[in-house]
Amino acid sequence: MMSRLFSPISIARSLLLAMCFVLSTASVSAATIKDVLGRNVEVSLPAKRVILGFYAEDYMAIGTEKAFDNIVGISKDTWAVWRPASWKLYTNYRPSLDTIPDVGEVESQTFSIEKVIALKPDLIVLADWQYKGLGFDADRLEDAGIPIVVLDYNAQTLERHLASTRIIGQITGQTERAETIASEYEHAINQISDRIAKADKPKPRIYIEFGNRGPSQHSFTYGKNMWGAMANVAGGDNIAAPFIEWWGPINPEQVLASKPEIIVITGTESGKSSDAMLMGQNVDRADSEKRLKAFSGRAGWSQLPAIKNKKLYSAYQGASRSITDYAMAQYFAKIMYPELFADINPEQTYLNFYKKYLPVVPKGTFTASAYGQ
Amino acid sequence: MLELENSAIASALINQRRLEGRRWRLLMLLCVVLLISFTFDIVTGPSLLPTSNVIDVLFNFIGLDIHIDESTRIIVMELRLPIALMAVIVGGALGVGGAEVQTLLNNPMASPYTLGMAAAAGFGAALVLYFDGLGIDPNYAVPLGAFLFCLLSSFILFGLALINNIGQQHLILAGIALLFLFQSLLSLIQVISSPELSQQILFWLFGSLSKATWQNFFITFTVTGICLIVLLQDAWKLTALRLGEARARSLGINVVRLRLKTLIVVTVMTATATSFVGIIGFIGLVAPNIARMLIGEDQRFFLPLSFLCGAVLLSTSSILSKTLVPGALFPVGIVTAIIGVPFFFWLIVFRRKHRA
Numbered sequence: 001m002m003s004r005l006f007s008p009i010s011i012a013r014s015l016l017l018a019m020c021f022v023l024s025t026a027s028v029s030a031a032t033i034k035d036v037l038g039r040n041v042e043v044s045l046p047a048k049r050v051i052l053g054f055y056a057e058d059y060m061a062i063g064t065e066k067a068f069d070n071i072v073g074i075s076k077d078t079w080a081v082w083r084p085a086s087w088k089l090y091t092n093y094r095p096s097l098d099t100i101p102d103v104g105e106v107e108s109q110t111f112s113i114e115k116v117i118a119l120k121p122d123l124i125v126l127a128d129w130q131y132k133g134l135g136f137d138a139d140r141l142e143d144a145g146i147p148i149v150v151l152d153y154n155a156q157t158l159e160r161h162l163a164s165t166r167i168i169g170q171i172t173g174q175t176e177r178a179e180t181i182a183s184e185y186e187h188a189i190n191q192i193s194d195r196i197a198k199a200d201k202p203k204p205r206i207y208i209e210f211g212n213r214g215p216s217q218h219s220f221t222y223g224k225n226m227w228g229a230m231a232n233v234a235g236g237d238n239i240a241a242p243f244i245e246w247w248g249p250i251n252p253e254q255v256l257a258s259k260p261e262i263i264v265i266t267g268t269e270s271g272k273s274s275d276a277m278l279m280g281q282n283v284d285r286a287d288s289e290k291r292l293k294a295f296s297g298r299a300g301w302s303q304l305p306a307i308k309n310k311k312l313y314s315a316y317q318g319a320s321r322s323i324t325d326y327a328m329a330q331y332f333a334k335i336m337y338p339e340l341f342a343d344i345n346p347e348q349t350y351l352n353f354y355k356k357y358l359p360v361v362p363k364g365t366f367t368a369s370a371y372g373q
Numbered sequence: 374m375l376e377l378e379n380s381a382i383a384s385a386l387i388n389q390r391r392l393e394g395r396r397w398r399l400l401m402l403l404c405v406v407l408l409i410s411f412t413f414d415i416v417t418g419p420s421l422l423p424t425s426n427v428i429d430v431l432f433n434f435i436g437l438d439i440h441i442d443e444s445t446r447i448i449v450m451e452l453r454l455p456i457a458l459m460a461v462i463v464g465g466a467l468g469v470g471g472a473e474v475q476t477l478l479n480n481p482m483a484s485p486y487t488l489g490m491a492a493a494a495g496f497g498a499a500l501v502l503y504f505d506g507l508g509i510d511p512n513y514a515v516p517l518g519a520f521l522f523c524l525l526s527s528f529i530l531f532g533l534a535l536i537n538n539i540g541q542q543h544l545i546l547a548g549i550a551l552l553f554l555f556q557s558l559l560s561l562i563q564v565i566s567s568p569e570l571s572q573q574i575l576f577w578l579f580g581s582l583s584k585a586t587w588q589n590f591f592i593t594f595t596v597t598g599i600c601l602i603v604l605l606q607d608a609w610k611l612t613a614l615r616l617g618e619a620r621a622r623s624l625g626i627n628v629v630r631l632r633l634k635t636l637i638v639v640t641v642m643t644a645t646a647t648s649f650v651g652i653i654g655f656i657g658l659v660a661p662n663i664a665r666m667l668i669g670e671d672q673r674f675f676l677p678l679s680f681l682c683g684a685v686l687l688s689t690s691s692i693l694s695k696t697l698v699p700g701a702l703f704p705v706g707i708v709t710a711i712i713g714v715p716f717f718f719w720l721i722v723f724r725r726k727h728r729a
Binding site for chain 1: 418419420421422444445447448451452453512567572573576579581583584586
């Protein structure tokens with residue numbers, strides 16, 4: 001018996017078996033991804049059936065268009081309803097996007113755990129706000145054996161932007177491309193902070209408002225994240241920071257009292273029929289400028305330093321909470337420190353990202369000034 | 374003379390038995406409707422699974438050797454079945470809760486909702502969410518907070534109910550005052566919390582059966598079952614109460630004791646249901662009224678029928694919330710009112726004609 005166990009044939013056979021075992025585990029490759037919440041998520045890579053909750057444009061930029069061959073479900077409203085112009089642009093280019101099953105939307109409570117499970121995904125990719133919004137339901141998915149990886153571009157921090165980008169790279173098998181995009185982002189942000197630090201000037205007071213309600217009504221401003229965080233990155237002193245935790249309306253009186261030196265009204269493509277701020281795809285620049293100028297007529301605003309010095313600007317709401325948003329960080333830096341960033345054209349940066357990494361390039365107005373600067 | 378009396382009693386008895394027979398048949402009919410509705414609830418869903426798959430899973434569950442897909446098993450056994458069962462139990466609990474509050478207060482417009490119990494539960498949930506679960510897993514802390522505050526608001530009512538010279542009218546007024554108080558407190562929390570948090574609070578306030586699991590179904594089932602037994606034991610006393618508190622007293626019923634006991638039972642039942650599925654306000658008001666129109670005040674029938682009406686209402690709402698737009702899902706709390714109100718109006722109008 002002993003001799004047979006150690007015979008050359010049996011050794012060869014066991015070696016072969018061991019090799020087979022190693023090879024098979026390598027092709028299925030159970031990997032661990034550390035998501036932005038610091039959780040170690042076990043996934044099998046490459047993921048062949050992925051459900052994508054948010055950040056579709058980033059997923060395509062980093063994972064390439066081919067990554068969408070493996071997407072078996074999306075939260076459709078976050079793209080088709082929240083950003084209809086972008087949805088139209090992409091579905092015109094790739095009509096199959098419209099046939100990807102919809103798993104519902106978290107905020108409107110239509111997100112369906114049942115649909116997710118029925119799609120038999122290997123992996124679900126969710127935004128931090130979706131993961132938190134699902135709460136107990138997210139635990140259910142994990143209990144059902146479906147790993148969840150959490151991304152977060154909404155926090156608008158360099159750390160989470162880079163981490164989210166690299167995670168998409170891992171999931172889609174595009175680690176090199178992800179690294180390139182991440183380092184370009186990091187470089188652009190560092191360039192901004194380096195130049196501002198070197199110049200050592202007083203921080204201008206900035207007020208940002210989502211212009212979806214037009215000049216007649218005050219809408220949301222931002223505290224710690226999104227545009228608030230971006231104003232910080234670009235060396236601004238956000239007047240809303242002491243009063244608004246995340247986002248919400250600020251008392252109009254407080255805006256007058258804080259005397260902002262720069263005002264940015266952001267806009268989207270929707271609200272053509274009202275006097276809302278219009279920005280984005282297929283939006284005419286003259287129309288944007290006219291609508292933006294109307295905001296200077298708000299009660300008491302003519303006395304604000306920002307209006308007196310003609311520092312009233314607009315940015316595209318859709319260009320935030322994304323890996324493309326360093327263009328907007330550049331824009332914020334440029335309007336606050338024009339002399340430091342004369343060589344940078346933020347709108348061109350934005351379009352260049354599309355040309356380089358995405359199959360479509362939007363046309364329209366993405367940054368604007370009320371006084372044509 | 375004696376014969377005449379006897380024949381009068383006999384005919385009254387025959388009449389009563391016939392009435393009771395009709396009531397039994399009505400209860401059976403509602404049971405069948407509920408069973409059909411429950412079956413549809415399991416068969417329908419946003420993933421649009423074929424019915425045969427669902428049946429396979431159920432057969433597999435009872436021990437037949439049928440091969441089933443794991444994800445299909447999870448959908449049917451872990452999602453649809455607890456949700457469908459929860460719809461029946463919660464709908465029933467809310468229906469019975471409403472029925473007893475209406476009996477107690479001698480007012481068809483009363484319900485646990487109008488007495489502020491739901492608002493208090495909502496405030497409790499919001500408070501726990503605001504303080505981030507107070508260090509406990511929010512999956513348990515939030516229902517617990519809702520439960521405790523529901524009890525708290527009822528204790529204030531208990532206190533009032535204990536006082537002998539406080540009548541039913543005053544109890545209703547006090548309940549409505551509590552409703553406003555807790556709603557204001559709830560708004561206060563929503564104002565001071567971040568938009569993300571206030572969104573979460575809003576989610577909770579929208580009644581949703583999707584929070585159902587086997588665990589919280591069994592808790593709700595046990596609590597509701599015990600409460601129902603306790604209430605049925607008092608069926609005669611509660612029926613007498615509908616003749617007016619003074620008459621009930623003259624029949625030897627300790628009204629204050631009955632009031633307190635029933636309130637406690639209703640509170641525990643409502644608080645348990647609400648803490649797991651959020652606020653579904655409409656059923657507690659309408660289910661008992663439908664039951665009363667169909668069957669009258671005899672608590673032996675009124676109580677079970679209120680349960681069945683509530684269960685059927687919530688179960689059918691659950692189906693409709695899934696099938697109105699195939700593949701999408703509406704919060705069930707919204708659907709109950711939208712389908713329930715027209716039905717209720719129809720019933721009111723129909724009954725008017727019937728009487729005239």
